[in-house]
Amino acid sequence: MTVEVFDPHDMMRETSNIVNDVEESIDADLDLERLDFDNILICGMGGSAIGGDIVADCLLAHSDRTIKVIRFPELPNWASSDSLVLVSSYSGNTAETLSVYDQAVKRGCKVISISSGGKLYEKSMADGVPFVQVKSGLQPRNAVGNTIGYLFNVIASVGGPDIRDEVRDSIPALKKYVSTLTPMDSKPRAIAGEISGSLPIIYSSESLAAIAGRWRAQFNENSKLIAFDGHIPDMNHGDITGIIGNNDIRVKPIILVEDVQSKLMRNVVNDTISVLKGRGLRPYVIRIPGKTVFEREMRAMMLGDFISLHLAFFKDIDPSDVSSISLLKKLLSWKMGKKKGRRSRK
Known part of the structure; x- marks a missing residue:
């Protein structure tokens, strides 16, 4: 069946590759040390948070530590130096996620960043925070496969529950x-x-x-x-x-x-x-x-x-277009940056 569709940014292809992205990222070599932690916080917005939800659901029966997904620009009060904080932003420029990153570093949490670059990469390099590089060029919501695979991989690599074999076994059926x-x-x-x-x-x-x-x-x-x-x-x-x-x-x-x-x-x-x-x-x-x-x-x-x-x-609309979200992100980023600047001058 031949159907003409309006898909200028090839969203069908990106969506079709999500399972492949899980497979690739779950087997990536990560230079991470084992850590001691009492709980896990996965911080992100949109597709990054959804990836966190899926990982948290899958690890629920395997983990003796609380796993919490944070969709908010502020860390919960109980987050501490005993917390593993995984900061995930595909672009690396999500204002809410950058805010959580700053708080986690300030509190001495065990922080690991996951992103394709952006300000999160710059902050992580400056602070000596471990950084996991995700491939660029995708619509952020289509990067969910990378997010899921890397989260499983990171958590297992630092001493958390490891179900990577279970995930690998599911890949052929999912493909x-x-x-x-x-x-x-x-x-x-x-x-x-x-x-x-x-x-x-x-x-x-x-x-x-x-x-x-x-x-x-x-x-x-x-x-x-x-x-x-x-x-x-x-x-x-x-x-x-x-x-x-x-x-x-x-x-x-x-x-x-x-x-x-x-x-x-x-x-x-x-x-x-x-x-x-x-x-x-x-x-x-x-x-x-x-x-x-x-x-x-x-x-x-x-x-x-x-x-x-x-x-x-x-x-007959472009599924990739999220111009309204982009506008809101720019406004929010400017306002949050301005607020932080005022705080630093006090």
């Missing part, structure tokens, strides 16, 4: 899966056709909460489409009333669930679907298979990424 998503007549385009023209709200079980957030963000950025996300069963204590009671907007609930669930969770999901259907809605239910947490989250993420591209193609 095969991605090959089914790239044709223009594939599943993502069909799902995008169901969603197009609606207000998608992505709900998931708690185990796929990070992926529901990724879908929402990709619909926002790639598709230029407003979308929201939430969790089951929490949605049944609020959201469901708003969805059912709104007749003015074409709401499309999308429900992401793991293929294998507990009996309790399966009953909750099925009852939720029944109530939505009983009120005239047509929720799109997507069941995600996979042998491990990593494989399931990657499968779900890749499917959503490709759906978001097809939603953009249906609208």
Whole structure:
């Protein structure tokens, strides 16, 4: 099937390479020393934070130390010299992330930077902070594969939980899966056709909460489409009333669930679907298979990424354009820099 699409920056290719990027970065040689630490903070925004979410989810059952993802320009008060702080910014110029970096260094945290360069590289070199170089030239949200692979690699290299073999074992199946998503007549385009023209709200079980957030963000950025996300069963204590009671907007609930669930969770999901259907809605239910947490989250993420591209193609818009975000970043960077300058003069 031949379909003409507007993709001037080849987002399809970049998206198709995400699994390859995980494979490459998880096997990269890192010159890092083993460290003693009581907790791990992964600091970043956007795609960098999503990568942190996936890594934290995958390590949950393997770690005896707290792993927390920080999407904020300030470190929590409990972060200390006993904390391993992984500062991740693809561009190296994200204002919020640079702010967290400065605080982590000041507090004496064990800091490692992950970036393609920018101010984060300059600061790390000046402060003697270990720096992990990510390949440049990608849309930041498409660098998530590098972020995921390097985070796994860094954490294992410094003495944290190591599931790199588990991740490597999942790569062949994920590559095969991605090959089914790239044709223009594939599943993502069909799902995008169901969603197009609606207000998608992505709900998931708690185990796929990070992926529901990724879908929402990709619909926002790639598709230029407003979308929201939430969790089951929490949605049944609020959201469901708003969805059912709104007749003015074409709401499309999308429900992401793991293929294998507990009996309790399966009953909750099925009852939720029944109530939505009983009120005239047509929720799109997507069941995600996979042998491990990593494989399931990657499968779900890749499917959503490709759906978001097809939603953009249906609208004949450039999925790579995020000019509004770039403008806001420039403004925020200037204001935060100005505020820091005032502090330093006091």
